[in-house]
Amino acid sequence: MSDAAKLQLNGISSGYGAVDVINEVTLSVRSGEIFALMGKNGMGKTTLLKSILGLIKLTRGSVAVDEKSIAGRKPSELIACGIGYAPQEQPLFQDLSIRDNLRLALTSDRKLAAAQERVYGYFPFLKERLSQKAGTLSGGEQKMLILARALMLQPKLLLIDEISEGLQPSVVSKIADVLKHEAASNGTTILLVEQNLDFALSIADRWAVLKLGAIDDQDTNGPDSRSRVLQHLKI
Amino acid sequence: MTLLLDIISTAAILFIVAAGLLAIFGVLKIINFAHGAWLTVGAYCAVVTTELGLNPWFALPLAFILGALLGGLTERFIVRPLYRRPLDAILATWGLGIVIGQLITLWFGRDVHFTTALMQGTVDVLGTSYSFYRLFAVLAALAIGLGFAFLLDGTRLGLSAQAVIMNEALARALGIDTEKVRLATFMAGAGLAALAGVLLAPMTSVDPNMGVPWLTGAFMLVMVAGTSFGALAVACLLFGAAQVVVSTFLSPILGGITVAVLCAITLRIRPKWFARA
Ligand SMILES: Nc1ncnc2c1ncn2[C@@H]1O[C@H](COP(=O)(O)OP(=O)(O)OP(=O)(O)O)[C@@H](O)[C@H]1O
Ligand SMILES: [Mg+2]
Numbered sequence: 001m002s003d004a005a006k007l008q009l010n011g012i013s014s015g016y017g018a019v020d021v022i023n024e025v026t027l028s029v030r031s032g033e034i035f036a037l038m039g040k041n042g043m044g045k046t047t048l049l050k051s052i053l054g055l056i057k058l059t060r061g062s063v064a065v066d067e068k069s070i071a072g073r074k075p076s077e078l079i080a081c082g083i084g085y086a087p088q089e090q091p092l093f094q095d096l097s098i099r100d101n102l103r104l105a106l107t108s109d110r111k112l113a114a115a116q117e118r119v120y121g122y123f124p125f126l127k128e129r130l131s132q133k134a135g136t137l138s139g140g141e142q143k144m145l146i147l148a149r150a151l152m153l154q155p156k157l158l159l160i161d162e163i164s165e166g167l168q169p170s171v172v173s174k175i176a177d178v179l180k181h182e183a184a185s186n187g188t189t190i191l192l193v194e195q196n197l198d199f200a201l202s203i204a205d206r207w208a209v210l211k212l213g214a215i216d217d218q219d220t221n222g223p224d225s226r227s228r229v230l231q232h233l234k235i
Numbered sequence: 236m237t238l239l240l241d242i243i244s245t246a247a248i249l250f251i252v253a254a255g256l257l258a259i260f261g262v263l264k265i266i267n268f269a270h271g272a273w274l275t276v277g278a279y280c281a282v283v284t285t286e287l288g289l290n291p292w293f294a295l296p297l298a299f300i301l302g303a304l305l306g307g308l309t310e311r312f313i314v315r316p317l318y319r320r321p322l323d324a325i326l327a328t329w330g331l332g333i334v335i336g337q338l339i340t341l342w343f344g345r346d347v348h349f350t351t352a353l354m355q356g357t358v359d360v361l362g363t364s365y366s367f368y369r370l371f372a373v374l375a376a377l378a379i380g381l382g383f384a385f386l387l388d389g390t391r392l393g394l395s396a397q398a399v400i401m402n403e404a405l406a407r408a409l410g411i412d413t414e415k416v417r418l419a420t421f422m423a424g425a426g427l428a429a430l431a432g433v434l435l436a437p438m439t440s441v442d443p444n445m446g447v448p449w450l451t452g453a454f455m456l457v458m459v460a461g462t463s464f465g466a467l468a469v470a471c472l473l474f475g476a477a478q479v480v481v482s483t484f485l486s487p488i489l490g491g492i493t494v495a496v497l498c499a500i501t502l503r504i505r506p507k508w509f510a511r512a
Contacts, residue, residue, distance in 0.1 A: 055408055079410030087408050093401050104398055104409050108391065149409075 005067065006031040006157055006189040007052070012061030013213075014051040020059055021047045023213040034183050034190045036200035036221075038229055039210035045193040046088055048210065049159045052191075053078055053085055065157065080107060084155030088162045088193075091146045094135030098126055098145060101134050105152035119148040122178045140171050147175060151182065157189045158182070164196040172196065176203050197229050209233070236363040238483065244369035246468075246475035247376035249494065251434060253453035253460075253467055254379055255427030261400045261462035262420040265321050266454060269309065269328040271446025272335035273302050273425050277432025278441045279339060281350040291351040294436075298429035306425025310418050332446075340443040352437040372434055379427065383464050396420060400462055448491060455498030474498060 007029040015021040021044045029035045039045050050056045052063055054075045062069050070078060079085065093101055102119070106112060120127045123144045129137075134145060147163055160179075164172045180203050182188045194200035201207065201221055208218035209232040216232055219225060252274065259267045277298035284294040313331060317324035354371060357364040387393035398406040399416045407413045432446070439445065456474065460467035474494045482490025 050408075053408065055404075074412065074414075075407055076410045076412040085408055087405065090402055090405055093398060093405065095401060096397070100394060100397075103394060104406075104411070107410065 004031045005029065006033075006065065007191065008064040008067065009052070010062045010064070012051060012063060013059045014047065014056050015059065016047075016056070021213050022051060024061065025210075025213070025215055026061075027208060027215060027218075029189055029191055030205075031189055032183060032187045033205040034179065034192055034203050036197075036204035036207040037191060037193045037210060038195070038197060038200060038207065038233065039216075040233055041195075043210045044213040045210055046161055047213075049085070049087075049161055049191070049193060052159060053083065079153075082153065082156040084150040084153060084158040086146045086150040086158070086160045086163055088165070092134040092142055095133060097131045097133055098137075099130040101145060102126070102149055102152055105149045115152040115154070118154070119151050122151070122181075123148050140167050143167055144171070144175070147178065151178075154186060155188060157191070159191050159193075161193045162195055163192075164194060164199050172199050175199075179203055197226065197233070201225055201229070236361060237365065238479065240360060240363065240365050240369070241479045241483070242472070242476045244366075244373050245479050246471040247373040248431075248435065248438075249452060249456060249471040249475050250376045250468060251372070251379060251431045252428070252449050253456045253471065254383065254464070255424035255431070256453045257457045257460060257462065257464065257467050258383070258420055258427070259424035260457050262396055263314065263417055265314070265324050265328070266457070267328045267421075267424065268325060268450065268454075269332040269335065270424075270428050270453060271450030272332040272339075273305060273428035273446070274432040274435070274449055275339060275441075275443060275446040276305065276335065277302055277429030278350075278436040278445060279343060279348075279432075280429065281433045281436040282343070282348045282441050285348075285350045291353050294350075294433045295353075295430060298433045299426040302429025303422040303426035305429075306422045307418060309425070310421035314421065315414070315417070332450075336443050336446075343443070345443065348441040350436040350441060353434075368437060372438075375434060380464060380468060387464075392416070392419065452494040455495045455502075459498045459501050470498075 005028045009025050009027040011024045011026050013020045013022055013024055025048060037045055037048070047056065051058055054070070054073060062071055064070065065083070093104070102116060103109065103112060106115060125141065126145065126148055134142065137145060143163055143165070147160070150158060150160070163175060167175070176199060179190055179192070183190055192200055192204065204221045206218065206220050207225060207229060209216045209229060211232065217228065219228070256267060256270045259265070280298040280301060281291065281294040284291055284297065309328070309331060313327050314324050317327060352368055354368050356367050358367045358370060360370070387397060395406070395411045395416050398409070398411055399413050403413055435449070456467060456470050460470045474497050477497055478490050478493040481493045
C-alpha cells in the first residue's frame with residue numbers, strides 16, 4: 001500500500017432527476033488498500049459507485065483515477081483500463097450461461113482462457129457448470145459468479161456493491177479471503193460497499209460511512225471502529 | 236404444390252422485410268417506423284440501376300450501403316438524442332419515414348416504376364414449374380436467418396448485442412460500448428430494409444408509398460415474435476400461409492390485410508405464445 005490515491009473523488013454530486021442523491025462527496029482511496037463504505041439503505045452507496053464509473057453523470061465535482069481526471073470517459077473505456085465492478089442490482093444475465101456471463105467481462109476472447117483459469121482458482125464450482133444458466137444458480141452461487149466476473153480482467157481498482165448480501169457465513173469468509181488475496185497479490189485497490197460491518201471491518205484498511213449522500217465519518221480501521229460505525233448505522 | 240411454394244416464398248419475403256425491424260426492436264427497444272421508407276429507398280435503388288441500364292445485381296450492395304448509411308445517420312442524429320424518450324424516438328422515425336417518402340416523390344414523381352428482374356424464368360420443382368426468382372427469395376431469407384443466428388450465437392458482437400437486448404444497464408456497467416452496438420444494429424437493420432426493397436421490386440410495382448403496407452405487416456409480426464428470430468420465422472410461415480390461402484381462395488385484397496389482422500388477434504388472445512416458441 002502506498003499513500004498515492006488510486007481513486008480520488010473531488011466534491012462530486014450526482015443523482016437521478018432534479019435532486020442530487022450524492023452531495024459533494026470528497027473521498028480518497030489509496031493505492032492497494034481495501035476501503036469499506038457503509039451506510040444505511042438508500043443513503044446513496046450504489047449511486048456513488050455508478051457515478052464513479054460514469055454510469056450516472058456528475059452534476060458537480062470530478063473523479064480522478066491514478067491522479068488523472070476521468071471526466072468525459074465512457075464506462076467502456078474506464079472498465080477497459082482496469083476498473084472492475086460487481087453490481088448490486090440485476091447483476092447477471094439470467095438467461096445466459098456462466099461461460100457467457102464470464103466472457104462478457106472481457107472485450108475479446110483472446111485472454112479468456114487465462115482469465116477463466118484465474119477465477120476457477122477462487123471458485124472451482126464455476127468450471128464444472130459452465131453451460132448452466134446464471135439465473136438457475138443459487139443466490140450464493142450467483143454472488144460468487146458476480147465477483148468472479150469482476151475479477152476476470154484482473155482489475156487494478158475493484159468496486160464491489162454489497163457482495164455479502166444473503167450469504168451464509170462460510171461463503172462470506174471465503175469471499176473475504178478472495179478479496180484479501182487479490183489486494184495482497186495483485187495490489188488491487190478495493191472500494192467495498194457493505195452492510196455487513198463485521199465482514200467489511202475484517203478486511204478493510206480504512207472505512208467511511210455515507211449518510212444522505214455525504215460522508216458522515218471516516219477513519220483508519222482500528223479497535224473502536226466497530227462501535228463507531230454501529231453508532232452511525234443505528235436507526 | 237404451387238400453393239405450398241407460394242406459402243414458403245411469401246413467408247420468406249415477410250421474414251426478409253421484418254428481420255431488420257426485429258433486430259432494431261430487440262437492441263434499441265423501439266419500433267423504427269422509417270423501416271418502410273428505407274424499403275422504398277432500396278426499391279428505388281433497383282429503379283435507378285434499371286434506368287441507368289446497369290447490371291440489376293448492382294442494386295443489392297448499393298441499397299444495403301445506402302440503407303446502412305441512412306440508418307447510421309438516423310441513429311446518430313435522431314434516435315440517440317431521444318435515448319431517454321423512446322416514445323418520441325418512435326414518433327421521430329415515423330416523421331422521418333414521411334419525409335423520405337416525400338423526397339422520393341419529389342425526385343422520382345408519383346408514377347409507378349418497374350425494374351429489371353434479377354433473374355428470369357421458371358424452374359421445375361417436383362413437376363411444378365415455379366418462378367425462379369421467388370425461390371431465390373427463399374434462399375435469401377434462409378441466408379439472412381442463418382446469418383443472424385451465426386452473428387448472435389457465434390460472434391463477440393452478437394454476444395454483446397444479446398447482452399444489450401437482455402439488460403442494457405448491466406451491459407453498460409460491464410464495459411460494453413452500448414452506443415456502438417446500437418449504431419451497428421440500426422445500420423444493419425436499415426441496410427436489410429433497403430435490401431428487402433430491392434428483392435421486392437421485381438415482384439411488385441415501385442411507388443413512393445410501397446413501403447407502407449410492408450411496414451404494417453412487419454410491425455405486427457415483430458409485435459407477435461418479440462425479440463426472437465426463431466419466433467419470427469414461425470410467425471412468418473403461419474401468417475404468410477394464411478395470407479396466401481386467403482388471397483388464393485377469397486380475394487387478394489383481403490389477403491393483403493390478413494397478416495396484420497391475424498397478428499392483432501394473436502396479440503389480443505395469446506400475447507406470449509410466440510415469444511415462448
Ligand atoms: N434509478 C433511480 N431513479 C430514481 N431514484 C433512484 C434510483 N436509484 C436509486 N434512487 C434513489 O437514490 C437514493 C439512493 O439509492 P442507492 O441505491 O444509491 O442507495 P444505497 O445506499 O445503495 O441503498 P441500499 O443499501 O439499499 O442498496 C434512494 O433514495 C433511491 O430511492
Ligand atoms: Mg445499494
